[in-house]
Amino acid sequence: MSIAEAEAAGKPGERAPDLLYSEAERDLAGSLRSLLGARCRPEDVLGRLGGPGQADRPGETEPYDTVLWKAIAGDLGCAGLLVPEEQDGAGASFREAATVAEELGRAVAPVPYLGSAVVATTALLTVGDDLTVRELARGDVTAALAVGSESAPGAAFPLTARVSGPKSSDSRAGVHRLRGRVRGVADALSADLLIVPSDGVPHGLYVVGTGVEGVRRTPIVSLDMTRQLCDIDFEDAPARAIASGAEADRALQAALSAGAAAIASEQLGLADKCLEMTVAYVKERRQFARPVGSFQGLKHRLADLWVGLTQARAAARYAAACLADVDSDAPLAIALAKSYCGDLAVRAAEECVQMHGGIGFTWEHPAHLYLKRAKAASIAFGTSDAHRASLARLADLPGA
Amino acid sequence: MLDGPELNAPVSDGSVPDGSVPDGSALTAGDIRDRVRQFLAATNPVSTPRQDFLHARFDAGLAWVHYPPGLGGLGAPRALQVVADTEFAAAGAPDNDPGGNAIGLGMAAPTILAFGSGKQRKRWLRPLWTGEEIWCQLFSEPGAGSDLASLGTRAVRDPGGDWVVSGQKVWTSLAHQARWAILVARTDPDVPKHRGLSYFALDMTAPGVEVRPLRQLTGEAEFNEVFITDVHIPDADRIGEVGDGWKVATGTLMNERVAIGGMSMPREGGMIGGAARAWREHPERRTPGLHDRMLRLWAEAEIARLAGLRLRQQLAAGQPGPEGSAAKIVFARLNQEISGFEVELAGAEGLRYDDWTMRRPAHADFFGRGPGYRYLRAKGNSIEGGTSEILRNIVAERVLGLPSEPRVDKDVPWKDLPR
Numbered sequence: 101m102s103i104a105e106a107e108a109a110g111k112p113g114e115r116a117p118d119l120l121y122s123e124a125e126r127d128l129a130g131s132l133r134s135l136l137g138a139r140c141r142p143e144d145v146l147g148r149l150g151g152p153g154q155a156d157r158p159g160e161t162e163p164y165d166t167v168l169w170k171a172i173a174g175d176l177g178c179a180g181l182l183v184p185e186e187q188d189g190a191g192a193s194f195r196e197a198a199t200v201a202e203e204l205g206r207a208v209a210p211v212p213y214l215g216s217a218v219v220a221t222t223a224l225l226t227v228g229d230d231l232t233v234r235e236l237a238r239g240d241v242t243a244a245l246a247v248g249s250e251s252a253p254g255a256a257f258p259l260t261a262r263v264s265g266p267k268s269s270d271s272r273a274g275v276h277r278l279r280g281r282v283r284g285v286a287d288a289l290s291a292d293l294l295i296v297p298s299d300g301v302p303h304g305l306y307v308v309g310t311g312v313e314g315v316r317r318t319p320i321v322s323l324d325m326t327r328q329l330c331d332i333d334f335e336d337a338p339a340r341a342i343a344s345g346a347e348a349d350r351a352l353q354a355a356l357s358a359g360a361a362a363i364a365s366e367q368l369g370l371a372d373k374c375l376e377m378t379v380a381y382v383k384e385r386r387q388f389a390r391p392v393g394s395f396q397g398l399k400h401r402l403a404d405l406w407v408g409l410t411q412a413r414a415a416a417r418y419a420a421a422c423l424a425d426v427d428s429d430a431p432l433a434i435a436l437a438k439s440y441c442g443d444l445a446v447r448a449a450e451e452c453v454q455m456h457g458g459i460g461f462t463w464e465h466p467a468h469l470y471l472k473r474a475k476a477a478s479i480a481f482g483t484s485d486a487h488r489a490s491l492a493r494l495a496d497l498p499g500a
Numbered sequence: 501m502l503d504g505p506e507l508n509a510p511v512s513d514g515s516v517p518d519g520s521v522p523d524g525s526a527l528t529a530g531d532i533r534d535r536v537r538q539f540l541a542a543t544n545p546v547s548t549p550r551q552d553f554l555h556a557r558f559d560a561g562l563a564w565v566h567y568p569p570g571l572g573g574l575g576a577p578r579a580l581q582v583v584a585d586t587e588f589a590a591a592g593a594p595d596n597d598p599g600g601n602a603i604g605l606g607m608a609a610p611t612i613l614a615f616g617s618g619k620q621r622k623r624w625l626r627p628l629w630t631g632e633e634i635w636c637q638l639f640s641e642p643g644a645g646s647d648l649a650s651l652g653t654r655a656v657r658d659p660g661g662d663w664v665v666s667g668q669k670v671w672t673s674l675a676h677q678a679r680w681a682i683l684v685a686r687t688d689p690d691v692p693k694h695r696g697l698s699y700f701a702l703d704m705t706a707p708g709v710e711v712r713p714l715r716q717l718t719g720e721a722e723f724n725e726v727f728i729t730d731v732h733i734p735d736a737d738r739i740g741e742v743g744d745g746w747k748v749a750t751g752t753l754m755n756e757r758v759a760i761g762g763m764s765m766p767r768e769g770g771m772i773g774g775a776a777r778a779w780r781e782h783p784e785r786r787t788p789g790l791h792d793r794m795l796r797l798w799a800e801a802e803i804a805r806l807a808g809l810r811l812r813q814q815l816a817a818g819q820p821g822p823e824g825s826a827a828k829i830v831f832a833r834l835n836q837e838i839s840g841f842e843v844e845l846a847g848a849e850g851l852r853y854d855d856w857t858m859r860r861p862a863h864a865d866f867f868g869r870g871p872g873y874r875y876l877r878a879k880g881n882s883i884e885g886g887t888s889e890i891l892r893n894i895v896a897e898r899v900l901g902l903p904s905e906p907r908v909d910k911d912v913p914w915k916d917l918p919r
Binding site for chain 2: 119
């Protein structure tokens, strides 16, 4: 649906987009859940992070599961969901993309789906970099948008990297050189390509390979062990310009909006899984000669979490529907979904740790993976507070 | 704890005039529209007297299109009701004042349809739908609120097979206007509490029924106490089998929760709209703390609205889920928080109350009165129709499958329970 058609259909908030999962989405989610259930169990994810002896050296283990990603990207076609079929993609919509994010969130899967198949792909589709889009859609390469993972939709164009001018040895025209440092980038450690916003006249977006001289990625010991960040230094790195000025702004905003909407669905899936794990545990765990799940002190909190999930699901689906339908209500929908799902996921993960008692506080139990993902993701693409603050403008509720 | 029957179970009805059973499930919105237009061509919505018009609409199967033929419906999908209502409203036709008979339409009618005999459906549903006969609900008692199954109103069988009923009911809206009541009473005190109940329709004009207003903390009296002293109920007015009262009653309660949580509205259509307008109109009252609360409440209210929309989409797609139980918990909390916020935002104005006069409104008036009233009235939202605590138990046990608290009253005859 075009924006004109969408606007003709009614005022924002009065239209009623489909908030359910389509049959195709349910099939896709089912396939992905089977795959993850076989190859990305919590103990598998924990195992990648090293046993007790390696726990203090996470940077030395492989942070992203590239084998699993090949299966998700290639076999299931998840890398190219947002890409039209004529560009080697699956020609699906943002609804399907959000459903995949939800499943990956349930598994805290250490794959670069969000950064590559959603954020970077959206940026490249916006600027029309056909060749790179095709490579990404096929799952042959992955890319990351080189911005701090906390960057929110509406953020100013980042200027920490800048164009440094060609070297004298650059014979080919069109080769640029970048200098500077970008801190705290998600999904870049496993990426083949970086999309780098850079200062210049005008500012623009550049594609840089990660394997070339002049690009240095330094892993960060990250709060979220399943989505490790890195700092990136550019020292006259060779770069290809893909957009400048207003077009670059537009591509960056589209990418960050897509990221915020998708991570809301990811948080929904994470919260759902936390509730599921916790309910299963409190049914089994007995104290005072009865399952601890029979105590109202726990039951009511779990019921409230479930109620919260019904709300979060509506918010996440609405954001996905708005992006899929190019609805002018999308900025508001994203602000609602990111703030609500982010807060709910943190609460679900915190309750998961608490209601598991002692075992939930151990390294061997996966609850901490969810807690770390939830807390970090509540900051990524803008905090809940920042997204609510944007409602002041979007819903006409100005501050003092 | 609630073992309700399947809601909206298909009801085979033997009352189709020509004896055939037409399948209305294939009817489309266009079919309904055509039928309404044909009906309106034959029955002038403006010149026909109101009751005559409503009778004719019922008899044409256009009252509640999802009800069976012969009982005001066509056996059509429930989602098509809105098509009929919209067509009638557009033609300026009189409606059946659904707000004035909310319990009849929302609770009594589905129960009569699901559990009543053919004769009972014929007798009660038509005047119920037209509003000629208002219904109320006699469930709660002073000693039986959340623990409804412990209620003590006694129905004793007389030698002729009819019933003599005595007891006290409370929190009964519309009792002072109602012709009929749905009533749960204890027919067997010697078995555990859930098993000794039966369900009746009570003629509110019968001798021995006394209705007294019950004044609530808002100053008015939406509700009543109903004193029942040796009231005769014919056995023909029993709904469901003797001893099945709990099963029938829980079906009705589920309808109540769906009715409370399932309303459709536009953005800012609920209580949040008043708060948002006050916020926009009074920049001088804004503070950073209130701003944060305003934004949180607006976001939560809008998301709750979307969740309601999603719930209705699920029902329309034939994928009913347990999400309806969430809606009332959310609605109650948000109404309370938003109205509390509004009183604070009003500042000195919030110290004034519009009216403590004892009045007799038919229902809560959230849009016609001031924030103080809304704040006080909303306190009832987490109590009426199942407290939020009981709803959390239901979600925990029925949706999440968590074990129940140890029960001391499960296998004890009702008469031996401590009270």
